[in-house]
Amino acid sequence: xxxxxxxxxxxxxxxxxxxxxxxxxxxxxxxxxxxxxxxxxxxxxxxxxxxxxxxxxxxxxxxxxxxxxxxxxxxxxxxxxxxxxxxxxxxxxxxxxxxxxxxxxxxxxxxxxxxxxxxxxxxxxxxxxxxxxxxxxxxxxxxxxxxxxxxxxxxxxxxxxxxxxxxxxxxxxxxxxxxxxxxxxxxxxxxxxxxxxxxxxxxxxxxxxxxxxxxxxxxxxxxxxxxxxxxxxxxxxxxxxxxxxxxxxxxxxxxxxxxxxxxxxxxxxxxxxxxxxxxxxxxxxxxxxxxxxxxxxxxxxxxxxxxxxxxxxxxxxxxxxxxxxxxxxxxxxxxxxxxxxxxxxxxxxxxxxxxxxxxxxxxxxxxxxx
Numbered sequence: 562x563x564x565x566x567x568x569x570x571x572x573x574x575x576x577x578x579x580x581x582x583x584x585x586x587x588x589x590x591x592x593x594x595x596x597x598x599x600x601x602x603x604x605x606x607x608x609x610x611x612x613x614x615x616x617x618x619x620x621x622x623x624x625x626x627x628x629x630x631x632x633x634x635x636x637x638x639x640x641x642x643x644x645x646x647x648x649x650x651x652x653x654x655x656x657x658x659x660x661x662x663x664x665x666x667x668x669x670x671x672x673x674x675x676x677x678x679x680x681x682x683x684x685x686x687x688x689x690x691x692x693x694x695x696x697x698x699x700x701x702x703x704x705x706x707x708x709x710x711x712x713x714x715x716x717x718x719x720x721x722x723x724x725x726x727x728x729x730x731x732x733x734x735x736x737x738x739x740x741x742x743x744x745x746x747x748x749x750x751x752x753x754x755x756x757x758x759x760x761x762x763x764x765x766x767x768x769x770x771x772x773x774x775x776x777x778x779x780x781x782x783x784x785x786x787x788x789x790x791x792x793x794x795x796x797x798x799x800x801x802x803x804x805x806x807x808x809x810x811x812x813x814x815x816x817x818x819x820x821x822x823x824x825x826x827x828x829x830x831x832x833x834x835x836x837x838x839x840x841x842x843x844x845x846x847x848x849x850x851x852x853x854x855x856x857x858x859x860x861x862x863x864x865x866x867x868x869x870x871x872x873x874x875x876x877x878x879x880x881x882x883x884x885x886x887x888x889x890x891x892x893x894x895x896x897x898x899x900x901x902x903x904x905x906x907x908x909x910x911x912x913x914x915x916x917x918x919x920x921x922x923x924x925x926x927x928x929x930x931x
Contacts, residue, residue: 626713641701652764734757745825750832776806799813
C-alpha cells in the first residue's frame with residue numbers, strides 16, 4: 562500500500578471539505594454547525610446531479626438539427642425536400658457570375674495563393690448551400706408554396722480590429738435592410754425582408770424572418786397568401802426550438818398569449834423598429850471600440866513598433882476569411898444571392914491596419930491594398 566499517496570489523499574480531501582464548509586458557513590447568518598453542514602451534503606449533491614443532467618440534456622437538444630422542429634404537413638398540405646424547381650421558383654439557385662467576374666476569377670486563379678483562396682471560397686459556398694437544403698422543407702397546397710428553414714448556431718463575437726470593422730459593416734447594412742412587420746406567432750415576431758433599401762419589394766416571392774434570440778433562426782420564402790404562410794408558421798414546434806436556447810424565453814410556444822392578426826401586425830412592426838435601433842447602436846458601439854483600439858495601437862506603436870504585428874496576430878480566422886471574401890465581392894461588384902440585384906450600400910469608410918505599413922482600405926465597391 563502506498564501510504565504516502567493515501568495520506569496525501571486524506572489531507573487533500575480534508576482541505577477541500579474545510580474550504581467547502583467555510584464557504585457554506587459564510588452564506589448562513591450566524592454561521593453553520595458541523596452537524597448542520599453534514600446534513601446539507603446530500604441535498605447539494607442531488608442538486609449538482611440535477612444540474613449536470615440538465616446540462617447534458619440541453620447539449621443533446623442543441624446537437625440536433627433545428628429542422629426537426631419544423632412541422633409535418635398540415636391537413637391539405639404536402640411536404641418535400643427542396644428541389645431544383647423549388648430553387649428556381651424561389652430564387653434559391655446559386656448566383657451566376659457575370660462576364661467581368663469570370664474574367665477576374667480566371668486572372669486571380671493564375672496566382673497560386675489567390676486560386677487556392679477562391680477554391681476554398683467556392684467549397685464553403687457549396688457547403689453552405691448543402692446545409693441550407695438539409696435544414697429546409699417545402700410545403701405546398703394548391704398554388705401556395707412555402708419553403709421553411711430552421712437553424713441553430715451560437716453567436717461568435719468577432720475579435721480584433723478586423724472583426725470590429727466587419728461588425729460595424731454588418732450592423733449598418735442590417736439597419737438598412739427594408740423590413741415590415743408580418744406576424745407574432747406563438748411569441749416569435751416575424752418580419753418581411755424587403756431587401757437592402759427595399760430592392761426585394763417587387764420580387765415574385767416573399768421572405769419572412771423570425772428568431773429566438775440570435776441562436777435559433779427561422780426563414781420562410783413563399784409564393785403564398787398571408788393566411789397560408791401563417792398556417793405553416795403556426796405549425797412549428799416552438800417549444801422544441803425554445804428548449805434549444807441556453808436560457809429559454811418566457812411567453813414563447815405554448816406559453817405565448819393568443820393575439821389577433823391586427824395585434825400581431827402592430828407588435829411585429831414595433832419589433833422591426835426595435836431591431837433596427839439595436840443594429841445602429843451596436844454599430845456605434847463597435848465604432849467606439851475600434852477607435853479605442855486604433856488609438857491604443859498608435860500609442861503603443863509609437864513606443865514599440867513590434868507591438869502592431871502582435872496586435873493583429875490575434876485576429877479571428879473566421880472573421881479574416883469573411884473579411885477577404887467581402888473584399889473579393891467588392892472587387893468584382895458582386896455579392897451573395899441576396900444582394901446581387903440590390904442597390905449597393907455605401908458603408909462608412911474604414912481603414913484596418915494589418916502589419917507594418919500595410920493597410921487595407923475599403924470604401925463601398927472598391928478597396929485597395931497599399
